[in-house]
Amino acid sequence: MNTINQRPFTVFVEGNIGSGKTTFLEHFHQFEDITLLTEPVDEWRNLKGWNLLDLMYKDPKKWAMTFQSYVSLTMLNMHRKAIPTPVKLMERSIFSARYCFVEQLLRNGSLHPAQFAILDEWFNFIQHQIPIEADLIVYLKATPAVVYDRIKKRARSEEQCVPLCYLENLHQLHEDWLINKTLGECPAPVLVLDADLDHSEITEEYKRSEHQILRKAVDVVMH
Numbered sequence: 393m394n395t396i397n398q399r400p401f402t403v404f405v406e407g408n409i410g411s412g413k414t415t416f417l418e419h420f421h422q423f424e425d426i427t428l429l430t431e432p433v434d435e436w437r438n439l440k441g442w443n444l445l446d447l448m449y450k451d452p453k454k455w456a457m458t459f460q461s462y463v464s465l466t467m468l469n470m471h472r473k474a475i476p477t478p479v480k481l482m483e484r485s486i487f488s489a490r491y492c493f494v495e496q497l498l499r500n501g502s503l504h505p506a507q508f509a510i511l512d513e514w515f516n517f518i519q520h521q522i523p524i525e526a527d528l529i530v531y532l533k534a535t536p537a538v539v540y541d542r543i544k545k546r547a548r549s550e551e552q553c554v555p556l557c558y559l560e561n562l563h564q565l566h567e568d569w570l571i572n573k574t575l576g577e578c579p580a581p582v583l584v585l586d587a588d589l590d591h592s593e594i595t596e597e598y599k600r601s602e603h604q605i606l607r608k609a610v611d612v613v614m615h
């Protein structure tokens with residue numbers, strides 16, 4: 393790849409909590425031409441000793457603004473990270489931050505409209521000042537009841553209080569953003585995978601995206 397000015401083929405992996413994004417990314421560890429950028433959850437769970445994720449879930453009205461402003465900073469860092477490979481796979485994006493999570497927190501009253509307005513201004517500023525491009529969005533589409541069960545089994549402590557209705561709302565926001573195109577802008581073509589499939593069947597489903605992603609990687613490398 394011409395590393396001077398050509399950007400890598402960039403894929404955002406999007407989906408509800410528990411839809412299998414980390415598992416999907418791990419499937420691509422086998423390819424050396426792909427750099428994987430997983431969601432910086434550990435940074436959100438320990439910023440100078442503060443677990444912002446836990447604070448947000450425990451008292452969203454008080455901490456949602458703080459948490460989402462830090463999420464946006466860490467996601468921006470990931471978008472801007474220079475990588476040596478022809479393909480970059482990123483877990484979520486500043487787009488899902490804005491159109492799924494921040495939107496949800498406004499609608500459920502955790503963000504005051506004035507706080508939302510500030511986060512939206514930052515999102516618009518970033519959009520205009522720092523071009524964030526993507527070539528493909530892989531949408532791990534899952535049924536809310538399925539991800540609810542997975543979250544219980546995964547047992548990430550901060551998430552045990554997440555109710556099914558939160559996941560249903562987040563699911564609908566993903567659908568409106570990526571499928572119905574009635575919410576915000578969709579920055580790339582969307583490949584939908586059936587994320588309800590369990591571990592044994594999901595590898596076949598991943599292979600469907602593998603072809604699209606790797607073929608594009610060859611294009612990037614060859615031109």
Ligand SMILES: Cc1cc2cn([C@H]3C[C@H](O)[C@@H](CO)O3)c(=O)nc2[nH]1
Nearest residue numbers: 409433463467484485488489493551
């Ligand atoms: C971009 C973005 C990711 C993201 C994740 N989360 C939460 C959902 C999960 O419980 C956890 C890890 O994805 O963080 C959030 O509240 N707001 C977010 N915004």
